[in-house]
Structure formats: structure tokens, C-alpha cells
Amino acid sequence: MSWEGLTRMTKIEVVLDGEHAPAVRDLFLQSGATGYTAVDGVSGFGHRGYHQGRLLFNDRASLSLLITVVPEDRVEGIVEGILRIIEDVHGVLFVTEVHVSRPEYFLH
Numbered sequence: 498m499s500w501e502g503l504t505r506m507t508k509i510e511v512v513l514d515g516e517h518a519p520a521v522r523d524l525f526l527q528s529g530a531t532g533y534t535a536v537d538g539v540s541g542f543g544h545r546g547y548h549q550g551r552l553l554f555n556d557r558a559s560l561s562l563l564i565t566v567v568p569e570d571r572v573e574g575i576v577e578g579i580l581r582i583i584e585d586v587h588g589v590l591f592v593t594e595v596h597v598s599r600p601e602y603f604l605h
Contacts, residue, residue, distance in 0.1 A: 504600035507572045511563045511579055512539060513588030518561040524578040525565045531603055533565040543589075566595060566603050 511521050515537060525533045539560040567575065572592065579590050597603065 500596050503596035503598055506566050506568055506595055506597050506600065506603055508564065508566050508591075508593045508595045509572070509575055509579070510591040510593070511583070511588060512541070512560055513563075513583055514586060515559050515561045517582055517586055517588065518563060520582050521563050521579060524575060524582070525563070528567075528575045528578065529571045529605065530565040530567050530575070531605060533563055536562040536564075566597060568603065 509525075513521065518535065518537075522533060522535065537559060539562045541560070565575070576590070576592060579588075582588070583590065
């Protein structure tokens, strides 16, 4: 497969209780991410069993998935901040190398 025309960056994904999602969104933006994707009402199965994604009363009572893509020089601060946020709450962090088209979308 050819990676010509694509730029290497890092994708950061966090799944956590919705009540903590605003802190992660703020961290993304304060750390220089140019944007993020948020998916509320996430369903899944893990060590806590099955979690239904429906919103019962508000978006804080369900799981949220937050995703951002950043250049390598912004990863360390974001990861350190997320690890502090999820240290005492349920949550999981994924960090993945990705290759993107339109790298200017991810740079200030």
C-alpha cells in the first residue's frame, strides 16, 4: 500500500463516563488540538460487563467516546492530562499512529 500524499499523525481516543467528557474536550483544545469528535451514548462490553448506550436522562449518565488527531509534538501533554483525568474514574485511553490526508486540518 502506498502512503504517498499522507501525513503521519497520532489519534487519541478516550472512552469514559460522560460526566468527565467536558474535561477531556477542554484538554484537547487547550493542548493545541484543532478539533475533536465526540460520540455520546456509547455501547460496549468490557470488564464492567455490557454497557447500554441509551441516554436515560442526560449525556452525563452514559459513556462518551472522544477522538482527536494531533501532530506528534502535542501527544505527550494530552496523554498525561487524560491519564490524570481517568486515574480515579472508569475510562480507557487509546493512542494510535495514523496517516491523514489534508494535514493542514490538524495544524494551527
